[in-house]
Amino acid sequence: MKPRENSRGPRGLANRPGASRGARTRFDAAFYRRYYGDPRTRVASRRDVVLLARFVHAYLAYLAMPVRTILDAGCGLGFWRDAAAALWPRARYQGIEVSDYLCRRYGWTQASIVDYKPARQFDLIVCQSVLQYLSDHDAARAIDTLSTLARGAVYLEVPTTEDWRDICDRRRTDGTVHLRSAQWYRRRLARRFVAVGGGVFVARSAAALYALERTG
Numbered sequence: 001m002k003p004r005e006n007s008r009g010p011r012g013l014a015n016r017p018g019a020s021r022g023a024r025t026r027f028d029a030a031f032y033r034r035y036y037g038d039p040r041t042r043v044a045s046r047r048d049v050v051l052l053a054r055f056v057h058a059y060l061a062y063l064a065m066p067v068r069t070i071l072d073a074g075c076g077l078g079f080w081r082d083a084a085a086a087l088w089p090r091a092r093y094q095g096i097e098v099s100d101y102l103c104r105r106y107g108w109t110q111a112s113i114v115d116y117k118p119a120r121q122f123d124l125i126v127c128q129s130v131l132q133y134l135s136d137h138d139a140a141r142a143i144d145t146l147s148t149l150a151r152g153a154v155y156l157e158v159p160t161t162e163d164w165r166d167i168c169d170r171r172r173t174d175g176t177v178h179l180r181s182a183q184w185y186r187r188r189l190a191r192r193f194v195a196v197g198g199g200v201f202v203a204r205s206a207a208a209l210y211a212l213e214r215t216g
């Protein structure tokens with residue numbers, strides 16, 4: 001999440017592939033209570049996601065990019081599902097999760113973004129505060145998955161080394177996740193996407209962009 005409460009990304013896994021048993025059980029009820037429920041400890045609220053989703057909706061609408069299908073990779077409590085239902089009421093939403101707890105409770109499809117292979121692509125993929133839980137190898141594979149599955153845009157948020165150094169409130173934010181440089185992500189994403197700011201990456205053929213709409 002963006003550091004509205006000056007925190008980023010709750011405590012995560014070290015050295016485990018995304019869908020390992022450790023990952024599936026690590027993200028339990030206590031995890032979501034602590035990082036999303038309790039106002040004294042949480043890193044993100046439903047309201048934060050509503051504001052963010054409004055921004056992504058407005059930007060894609062401006063770029064004339066239709067959103068009929070949405071994949072929320074690592075969808076957590078489903079804040080994006082609810083925000084998306086209000087903004088793109090006709091879009092089909094698919095949430096995937098590795099957490100046993102969440103899949104039981106919310107009925108998400110249990111799958112990992114590392115190797116998820118549905119038969120179709122998506123107009124918008126949201127991957128918020130997920131990739132930091134993956135090793136370099138798995139995060140690179142997850143970006144390959146995003147590249148394969150994204151027909152339109154990806155909204156990606158992941159805390160980087162720079163964020164940890166400059167922005168994160170270390171009392172709230174976990175440092176045992178896999179921190180990588182922004183450049184590490186940008187290099188891999190650039191093979192298939194154009195960065196247009198605000199965490200939005202557009203598939204190269206999906207929109208006509210003016211030069212200054214691109215970042216970097």
Ligand SMILES: C[S@@+](CC[C@H](N)C(=O)[O-])C[C@H]1O[C@@H](n2cnc3c(N)ncnc32)[C@H](O)[C@@H]1O
Nearest residue numbers: 018027074075076097098099112113128129130
């Ligand atoms: C910090 S939470 C973020 C939840 C949600 N995206 C949000 O921002 O509200 C991280 C989520 O990623 C999920 N996750 C971790 N590894 C994953 C993977 N390989 N594939 C899909 N989800 C994963 C966890 O189960 C957890 O629910």
